[in-house]
Amino acid sequence: AQSVTQLGSHVSVSEGALVLLRCNYSSSVPPYLFWYVQYPNQGLQLLLKYTTGATLVKGINGFEAEFKKSETSFHLTKPSAHMSDAAEYFCAVSDRTGTASKLTFGTGTRLQVTL
Amino acid sequence: GAGVSQSPSNKVTEKGKDVELRCDPISGHTALYWYRQSLGQGLEFLIYFQGNSAPDKSGLPSDRFSAERTGGSVSTLTIQRTQQEDSAVYLCASSPRAYGYTFGSGTRLTVV
Secondary structure, three states: OOEEEEEOOEEEEEOOOOEEEEEEEEOOOOOEEEEEEEOOOOOEEEEEEEOOOOOEEEOHHHOEEEEEHHHOEEEEEEOOOOHHHOEEEEEEEEOOOOOOOOOEEOOOEEEEEEO | OOOOEEEOOEEEEOOOOOEEEEEEOOOOOOEEEEEEEEOOOEEEEEEEEEOOOOOEOOOOOOOOEEEEEOOOOOEEEEEOOOOHHHOEEEEEEEEOOOOOOEEOOOEEEEEO
């Protein structure tokens, strides 16, 4: 069984400040890990994913995340927040079985960016 | 189409009525997923279809929920005898292969 924990349902940062959204996972097999962003009244958009290889992955809009197996974490960061980053962010995990596998999502973190 | 299309975008129904939600995936995507997003609950997996294989229905919350995928393309999620706790946003996603989900914008269902 897999699970995802996102620490902090709401995070507020100032424009230009570092964004750090935390995600910890539990998986009995090596996981695939994802971050999605959801803007109001829209579906989810993939920000980045870790499957294999380099543990630091870069995504769209300047976001990146680092897979740390020893900490079972996949935190999302961005060096400088922009007002347009305000949205809800979801971390997700899937196993490596089959050719298409369902995702288990965290409960989401709402990012607020203030002036 | 260019993306995953869901209809209707909003649906208000009376308690006890049946509803059908439609998902039109990206052409050629063999995998199709339904998720439910409730306020403060994150996304809950409901069901997925992969090619001609039997669907994985392990996430359906009760036997009032069912889904079909016709011709390997369009899918319909049906909720019978709707209850107020069924109110949520129902999201569909499709994928050409492993780990390449594209989500639709969802159907917001309100049961009154």
